[in-house]
Amino acid sequence: MLSGLSNKLRGAIDKLTGSNVDKAAVEELVREIQRALLSGDVDVKLVLEMSEKIKKDAENVPPGLTRKEHVVRTVYDALTEIMGKEPSTVSLEPKRILLVGLYGSGKTSTAAKLARFYQKKGLKPFLVCCDTVRPAAYEQLQQLANRIDVPFYGEKGEKDSEKVLKNAMKIMNADVIIVDSSGRNALEKDLIEEIKKLNKVLKSDEKILVIPSDIGQAAKAQATSFHDALGISDVIVTKLDATAKGGGALTACNLTGAKVKFIGVGETPEDLQAYDPEKFVSRLLGFPDLPTLLEKAKTVVDEKSAKNIIRGDFTMDDFLKQIESMGKMGSMSQMLDMAGLGKLVNRKNVDIGQQEDKIKRWKFAIQSMTTEEKADPSIINAPRMRRIAAGSGLEESDVRDLVANYNKIKKMMKQFSPGKLKRGGMGAIFKQFGMG
Ligand code: GDP
Numbered sequence: 001m002l003s004g005l006s007n008k009l010r011g012a013i014d015k016l017t018g019s020n021v022d023k024a025a026v027e028e029l030v031r032e033i034q035r036a037l038l039s040g041d042v043d044v045k046l047v048l049e050m051s052e053k054i055k056k057d058a059e060n061v062p063p064g065l066t067r068k069e070h071v072v073r074t075v076y077d078a079l080t081e082i083m084g085k086e087p088s089t090v091s092l093e094p095k096r097i098l099l100v101g102l103y104g105s106g107k108t109s110t111a112a113k114l115a116r117f118y119q120k121k122g123l124k125p126f127l128v129c130c131d132t133v134r135p136a137a138y139e140q141l142q143q144l145a146n147r148i149d150v151p152f153y154g155e156k157g158e159k160d161s162e163k164v165l166k167n168a169m170k171i172m173n174a175d176v177i178i179v180d181s182s183g184r185n186a187l188e189k190d191l192i193e194e195i196k197k198l199n200k201v202l203k204s205d206e207k208i209l210v211i212p213s214d215i216g217q218a219a220k221a222q223a224t225s226f227h228d229a230l231g232i233s234d235v236i237v238t239k240l241d242a243t244a245k246g247g248g249a250l251t252a253c254n255l256t257g258a259k260v261k262f263i264g265v266g267e268t269p270e271d272l273q274a275y276d277p278e279k280f281v282s283r284l285l286g287f288p289d290l291p292t293l294l295e296k297a298k299t300v301v302d303e304k305s306a307k308n309i310i311r312g313d314f315t316m317d318d319f320l321k322q323i324e325s326m327g328k329m330g331s332m333s334q335m336l337d338m339a340g341l342g343k344l345v346n347r348k349n350v351d352i353g354q355q356e357d358k359i360k361r362w363k364f365a366i367q368s369m370t371t372e373e374k375a376d377p378s379i380i381n382a383p384r385m386r387r388i389a390a391g392s393g394l395e396e397s398d399v400r401d402l403v404a405n406y407n408k409i410k411k412m413m414k415q416f417s418p419g420k421l422k423r424g425g426m427g428a429i430f431k432q433f434g435m436g
């Protein structure tokens with residue numbers, strides 16, 4: 001899906017190596033994004049506005065993020081802004097769905113995809129063919145229904161779609177009723193009238209507009225006119241696998257305020273995905289787990305504090321930063337990676353999950369320390385320890401444990417210059433951390 005786009009962006013992002021990204025590198029990234037989005041038929045004005053925002057935001061790197069992480073995050077935020085921020089919500093209540101859209105937009109395929117989607121969720125779907133215009137519309141949906149083993153109703157040769165629907169409603173017994181309607185080449189008066197009638201008979205809960213993504217920005221006009229004529233509840237954008245114009249269609253829908261509920265990513269009934277702009281943008285950027293990573297990056301490693309620890313010259317604040325990140329990911333090993341020592345770590349021996357409780361207690365204790373205590377924990381004597389324990393609601397033994405560990409690691413780190421570190425040595429350090 002939009003693979004050209006992700007390759008290009010990925011390439012540009014990969015150039016942002018090192019901790020200091022210069023302006024030229026950001027400029028290049030922005031140019032790549034512009035090129036990719038414009039070739040994906042995204043509105044020029046939107047692209048330019050976004051570019052300016054990225055350049056501006058890239059300048060101020062917040063603490064705790066590397067420059068590269070920050071730039072990627074900025075790009076990601078800007079893209080989710082134009083693609084829509086909210087993931088779609090799909091209720092699993094019984095419902096009646098009417099699919100509308102122009103001829104060839106993917107309605108019939110989407111009807112089967114939706115049936116399959118709800119079937120997989122454990123609901124009983126039912127497919128009705130109310131496309132009485134297109135020859136072979138009946139057979140097409142019937143075949144798809146058979147393929148996924150979903151009950152189907154249609155009347156071959158019948159021209160009155162309202163009558164077909166009424167007959168279908170006499171016999172249907174299902175949780176999710178999905179009605180396929182006819183298309184035409186343009187949104188004409190007779191099509192509007194027909195859909196209005198069907199809608200009235202069905203009492204539809206969802207009137208979903210099916211839009212093919214290969215029309216790019218034209219999706220905006222289509223979404224608007226369908227909405228004005230019929231009032232639609234959601235949009236499904238199809239054929240995202242088959243075109244580079246998907247960015248245009250999605251941004252256009254977002255501009256009209258139409259909620260994209262699902263995206264179609266292939267021809268089979270399996271090829272439907274609930275639309276999640278964040279996931280979509282992450283894939284676009286070639287980082288499928290970007291939201292999770294960025295979430296982590298907020299608390300994770302500050303390169304400076306990691307390096308201080310490696311040198312054995314660190315404050316309780318440095319220590320806290322590492323501890324906080326440890327609850328979320330293996331930042332001890334990440335920290336070592338940054339110091340160029342990653343290969344020495346036997347990751348299997350690090351069970352981070354078990355340490356969460358201890359980490360939480362240590363965190364509270366550090367937060368109860370004064371600035372001087374954090375900068376130089378050697379001043380933490382018995383009365384101070386009592387005060388910190390009381391302030392953080394912990395036992396004195398917890399605070400003692402923390403300070404002892406801090407001291408051990410400090411000593412350990414000073415003892416091992418990076419060159420001398422061996423696997424055994426690191427294992428010992430993890431043991432000291434209570435992580436062995
Ligand atoms: P309708 O006229 O609106 O009912 O559209 P159809 O469901 O018959 O689809 C028209 C054509 O588009 C068919 O050849 C479908 O196989 C194809 N199609 C529909 N959805 C997708 C999709 O998500 N990806 C791809 N690649 N093709 C699709």
Ligand code: MG
Pocket residue numbers: 107108109131134137180
């Ligand atoms: Mg059809």
